[in-house]
Amino acid sequence: MSGGREPARCYGLALLARRDYSRQELVERLCRRGYSAAEAADAAAELAAERALSDERYAAERVRGRAAQGVGPVRILVELRAKGVPAEIIAAALAPEEGAWGERAAAARVKRFGAPIPEDRRERARQARFLQGRGFRHEDIMFAVHAPQD
Incomplete structure (x- = not known):
């Protein structure tokens, strides 16, 4: 050597x-x-x-792993930026998950608080703050804490 x-x-x-x-x-x-x-x-x-190191592969794997842990897109984006991943690579890694964040927020809410949608405004706000801390966007949080529209 x-x-x-x-x-x-x-x-x-x-x-x-x-x-x-x-x-x-x-x-x-x-x-x-x-x-x-x-x-x-x-x-x-x-x-x-040599393709042993790839920011694209790293970002895609990180998005999949963190999303499976119940973490939202805002927090994942911040984490990837902190690791030096370029913005265009982050956007490409988040794109495949784009339609699923509301469902992921709802699943994180149910896992933490149970299935019933909260009737009380204060409880809805508490659950929304939890989801916000997890890195979910406003529209995903609203989907998760409000009763589904039929």
Whole structure:
């Protein structure tokens, strides 16, 4: 192993064998490990060229996983931005789930509070705050806390 770049690449590949990382996240991990910023960036570029590192794959997997945990699109978007994922990749990752957020909000509400739709305004507001904290949008929250229109 000559030079600093090859060990950084190998360590990066070992990290990616365990789970996906965003490019920014991987560079940060490599820098914390003691590699220079240039070495880390070069290793990330090589791994991306080899398709071992992909912000698209990372974002899509993160959206699926967090949505399954009952987290809404606003919170997922903020989390992905914090990991350095570009806005267009985030939008593409969130797009397949677009029609399902209201149902996901309703499922999160039912899991936390039970099936009956709250009649009391204060209870509806409490449940709406819970969903807002989970990262659901206003329209999804309204769908979840109001009785379905027939």
